[in-house]
Amino acid sequence: MKTLDQLPDGLDPKLCDILDRLASVFVALSHRIARNGIDENLGGAAGLNTDGDAQKALDVIADEAFMGALVNTQVRHYASEEQDSVVTLNEGGAFALAIDPLDGSSNIDTNVSIGTIFGIFPAKDDPKASFLRAGRDLLASGYAIFGPQCALLLTVGDGVLKFVLDPQTGRFVSLGVIASIPPNSVEYAINSSNYRHWDDPIRAYVDDRVAGSEGPTRIDFNMRWIASLVAETHRILTRGGIFLYPGDARPGYEHGRLRYVYECAPIAFLIEQAGGSATDGQEAILDRVPDALHARTPFVFGSKNKVARVATYHDLPHEETSALFGKRGFFRV
Ligand SMILES: O=P(O)(O)OC[C@H]1O[C@](O)(COP(=O)(O)O)[C@@H](O)[C@@H]1O
Ligand SMILES: [Mg+2]
Numbered sequence: 001m002k003t004l005d006q007l008p009d010g011l012d013p014k015l016c017d018i019l020d021r022l023a024s025v026f027v028a029l030s031h032r033i034a035r036n037g038i039d040e041n042l043g044g045a046a047g048l049n050t051d052g053d054a055q056k057a058l059d060v061i062a063d064e065a066f067m068g069a070l071v072n073t074q075v076r077h078y079a080s081e082e083q084d085s086v087v088t089l090n091e092g093g094a095f096a097l098a099i100d101p102l103d104g105s106s107n108i109d110t111n112v113s114i115g116t117i118f119g120i121f122p123a124k125d126d127p128k129a130s131f132l133r134a135g136r137d138l139l140a141s142g143y144a145i146f147g148p149q150c151a152l153l154l155t156v157g158d159g160v161l162k163f164v165l166d167p168q169t170g171r172f173v174s175l176g177v178i179a180s181i182p183p184n185s186v187e188y189a190i191n192s193s194n195y196r197h198w199d200d201p202i203r204a205y206v207d208d209r210v211a212g213s214e215g216p217t218r219i220d221f222n223m224r225w226i227a228s229l230v231a232e233t234h235r236i237l238t239r240g241g242i243f244l245y246p247g248d249a250r251p252g253y254e255h256g257r258l259r260y261v262y263e264c265a266p267i268a269f270l271i272e273q274a275g276g277s278a279t280d281g282q283e284a285i286l287d288r289v290p291d292a293l294h295a296r297t298p299f300v301f302g303s304k305n306k307v308a309r310v311a312t313y314h315d316l317p318h319e320e321t322s323a324l325f326g327k328r329g330f331f332r333v
């Protein structure tokens, strides 16, 4: 019996098989996460990944579970946050799968939502070339979120489908195509502790949100920061808003923190399919081409009008973005 049925009619059965295998791993991980601390410690240290990030036990467990589940499928190439280079799983397979097996690792022990992000490209003969390409080439992308409920959000290029795991049957139930992201919102998400490292346009953007009704926008805003990209995405898909992880002046953060191939491109595809926008601050994420498997990119996504507003701050003259908000013009509203 399938873990994930009710996929769109006419979808390539080979792709359906891969999605079903991924869904089976989501179910297994969801059970295991629910038992964290009872028979194992999923947040325990497990080493360093290729990017120098501390790996938690669950990062490694999830990576191995996905790789194992994809043997004897049409996934030819597998590119994971937890692997230095591309792993060729099935010679001759039709697809290349990019994956962040466990997103939001710092939240494993805090019982805050975590997840898995994935994107599926048509495979090329060259393993790396299968991934070093524009996100526009994605055939499918999605994420599983392990939160108060386990949900799967998926696009195959025709809107965003939502599935919720029924814990009693261990199968995902389709809730259909989600509504479009509202084009406007007063909620923004950014890690403000990096304020002093940001460039002027991002500082000016946040200054104006913090100033609220007393600043040039004349609007009061609200802020969220969960430190799990899947959870921020889920909130924005549900009620709109904007997420920013810009580049900053910290060594290694020139292009932000988030990785193009297995974090930003798959999320950007979902966001565009839900009627939102995803950029590097100015240009569409899906049009960029990464130069390395673990390349990072500044990432801004969410409600269309809000994402467009961020781009306008990059066009302001230096005197505008560096001045105190009270002295700035009123044309950023
Ligand atoms: O700790 P910071 O700098 O706020 O970064 C938080 C971001 O890092 C991430 O946790 C990175 O993902 P991983 O946990 O897969 O490394 C994102 O989910 C989140 O948006
Ligand atoms: Mg991640």
Ligand SMILES: [Mg+2]
Pocket: 059, 081, 100, 101, 102, 103, 104, 105
């Ligand atoms: Mg991860």
